[in-house]
Amino acid sequence: MADLRETLRDRDVLRSIRLSVLTSGSAALLSFLFGTPFAYLLARREFRGKKMLESVIDLPIMIPHPVVGIAILGIAGRDHWMGKIIGALGLRIMGSTTGIITVLLFVGLPFYIDTVKAGFEAVPRRMETVSRTLGASTASTFFRVTFPMAWRSMVVGMILCTARAVSEFGAIVIVAYHPMVAPVLIYERFTAYGLRYSQPVAVWLILVCLVLFVLLRLFSIRKPTDRKN
Amino acid sequence: MISIHNLHVMLPGFSLRAVDLHVGRGEFFVLLGPTGAGKSLILESVLGNVHVAIGQIRVNGKEVTRMPPERRGIGIVYQDQALFPHLTVARNIAYGIRYLDGDREDAYRRMDALTDRLGLEDLLHRSVEHLSGGEKQRVALARALVVRPDVLLLDEPLTALDPNFRDEIRDLLKSIHEETGITVMMVTHDFTEAHYLAHRVAVIRDGVIEQIGSPEDVFRRPRTAFVAEFVGIRNVFEARLVGKEAVVEDVCFLLGRPARDGERHVAIRSEDLRVLGTATRPAGDCENVFEAVATKVVHKGFVSDLFLSVHGLPMRATLTTRECIDLDIREDARLALSVDPAHVHTF
Numbered sequence: 001m002a003d004l005r006e007t008l009r010d011r012d013v014l015r016s017i018r019l020s021v022l023t024s025g026s027a028a029l030l031s032f033l034f035g036t037p038f039a040y041l042l043a044r045r046e047f048r049g050k051k052m053l054e055s056v057i058d059l060p061i062m063i064p065h066p067v068v069g070i071a072i073l074g075i076a077g078r079d080h081w082m083g084k085i086i087g088a089l090g091l092r093i094m095g096s097t098t099g100i101i102t103v104l105l106f107v108g109l110p111f112y113i114d115t116v117k118a119g120f121e122a123v124p125r126r127m128e129t130v131s132r133t134l135g136a137s138t139a140s141t142f143f144r145v146t147f148p149m150a151w152r153s154m155v156v157g158m159i160l161c162t163a164r165a166v167s168e169f170g171a172i173v174i175v176a177y178h179p180m181v182a183p184v185l186i187y188e189r190f191t192a193y194g195l196r197y198s199q200p201v202a203v204w205l206i207l208v209c210l211v212l213f214v215l216l217r218l219f220s221i222r223k224p225t226d227r228k229n
Numbered sequence: 230m231i232s233i234h235n236l237h238v239m240l241p242g243f244s245l246r247a248v249d250l251h252v253g254r255g256e257f258f259v260l261l262g263p264t265g266a267g268k269s270l271i272l273e274s275v276l277g278n279v280h281v282a283i284g285q286i287r288v289n290g291k292e293v294t295r296m297p298p299e300r301r302g303i304g305i306v307y308q309d310q311a312l313f314p315h316l317t318v319a320r321n322i323a324y325g326i327r328y329l330d331g332d333r334e335d336a337y338r339r340m341d342a343l344t345d346r347l348g349l350e351d352l353l354h355r356s357v358e359h360l361s362g363g364e365k366q367r368v369a370l371a372r373a374l375v376v377r378p379d380v381l382l383l384d385e386p387l388t389a390l391d392p393n394f395r396d397e398i399r400d401l402l403k404s405i406h407e408e409t410g411i412t413v414m415m416v417t418h419d420f421t422e423a424h425y426l427a428h429r430v431a432v433i434r435d436g437v438i439e440q441i442g443s444p445e446d447v448f449r450r451p452r453t454a455f456v457a458e459f460v461g462i463r464n465v466f467e468a469r470l471v472g473k474e475a476v477v478e479d480v481c482f483l484l485g486r487p488a489r490d491g492e493r494h495v496a497i498r499s500e501d502l503r504v505l506g507t508a509t510r511p512a513g514d515c516e517n518v519f520e521a522v523a524t525k526v527v528h529k530g531f532v533s534d535l536f537l538s539v540h541g542l543p544m545r546a547t548l549t550t551r552e553c554i555d556l557d558i559r560e561d562a563r564l565a566l567s568v569d570p571a572h573v574h575t576f
Contacts, residue, residue: 126309127313129276129278130311130373131313133298134299134304134324134325134372135327135328135329135376136299137297144324148315
């Protein structure tokens with residue numbers, strides 16, 4: 001317990017946990033923004049190359065995480081056209097918070113898309129059809145029928161994405177050793193000072209994540225509806 | 230009101246082919262067919278949910294083949310109601326009002342009248358998830374009618390209901406149709422429902438319409454063996470038809486009218502066969518009177534099915550169980566059987 005209290009006074013630890021939570025949360029929010037339309041498209045439309053696209057989206061789940069980091073560095077390098085665009089926009093990937101968020105988005109997005117796609121698929125198409133026959137456009141139907149019925153899957157998707165992002169190490173260590181997120185700090189303390197110095201940081205990271213996830217789960221639990229007398 | 234011309238819809242493993250239908254203004258039209266026949270696909274085509282490869286669909290004189298569902302002026306009530314579970318009964322019913330042009334107050338007045346007519350006043354603030362099947366179907370009906378569609382489509386609206394709710398909703402559909410005069414196209418596989426509700430029916434099989442006509446016409450005068458069996462005719466045989474006689478194996482049936490060219494089948498409803506008694510030689514007029522042996526007797530509550538062998542030809546008769554008991558009909562009993570020549574249908 002004394003070690004835990006002591007760790008809380010360590011500004012590096014607090015900074016790394018805060019960075020882990022913020023970058024993971026940002027990756028989850030970006031997943032929500034970009035992943036939701038993708039998930040809807042995959043759940044509701046049939047098109048040529050759909051299976052291929054689904055496989056590409058799931059690729060980061062399968063490949064080793066350092067490979068993800070190397071791939072991102074390759075794409076974001078000055079010699080790559082995407083790297084040139086990123087540079088022109090004034091963004092820096094290597095050794096930056098932007099780089100960490102990019103990595104976390106890359107590894108977390110498949111979890112978000114797969115979860116939300118299943119959520120959209122669980123909304124009966126007939127309800128959307130009924131909404132259209134009552135005069136609603138596709139967009140209006142999405143916001144009045146599909147979204148209210150699928151938002152819980154989005155929360156679950158964001159939880160999964162955050163969980164995946166908080167635990168990421170292999171890809172981050174390639175793209176951005178600094179600024180240090182909690183898993184990198186834990187690794188550094190372990191290799192430099194041993195188990196005793198890395199354990200309290202790990203425990204605090206686990207506790208913070210636990211509180212966050214419990215709060216999100218409570219938020220996403222269904223409210224009881226009124227009962228028939 | 231609904232005009233479908235040369236409709237072709239291609240799906241993997243199934244297609245609708247050259248469907249032609251016309252449903253008149255205010256008509257109650259029923260599409261009948263077994264599961265997988267393509268009747269719901271016709272409904273989905275009218276709704277605008279499937280890609281129409283060839284053909285034309287018009288609703289209220291307006292070409293709608295490529296139009297999005299929200300501009301077609303069509304209402305739909307599904308078998309599973311498809312109520313929005315996150316909305317109350319009132320919000321479900323009022324869902325479409327915001328998209329209406331013109332006076333919304335008028336629409337809310339119409340909603341009040343409909344909820345009153347359908348007995349939903351006490352349910353308005355309830356969640357739809359805890360309503361009974363009949364209540365859900367009434368909410369779905371109110372939701373569809375409140376926006377005053379040109380055409381109401383009903384996709385097996387009675388199938389998922391308990392028998393007591395089924396009768397209630399069936400009567401309600403009939404009276405709502407009579408009161409509003411709305412054009413209705415309903416899909417069902419139950420001929421009894423069609424017979425009760427429809428002005429006209431179409432029987433569909435494997436994506437092709439086999440027969441269109443009044444329920445009585447289809448019921449009494451099917452044009453194909455499939456339709457005959459679908460409308461519950463148990464005795465359908467290939468026959469050699471000459472003049473007013475139809476010969477099936479060793480049995481000769483007298484007909485009420487001379488057979489037409491090209492006719493090759495006879496169909497006799499099981500309830501049109503009369504069992505005269507257990508005497509081996511029936512008395513009186515011998516026209517269309519046969520000796521038969523009961524091979525099996527199945528009591529099904531108030532009615533009984535009699536499986537017969539008429540000179541080796543398997544036939545089925547339906548009697549009331551009372552008649553069966555009174556005539557002491559058992560397996561292997563020898564019976565005298567008759568059928569009115571007017572009830573021997575040919576096609």
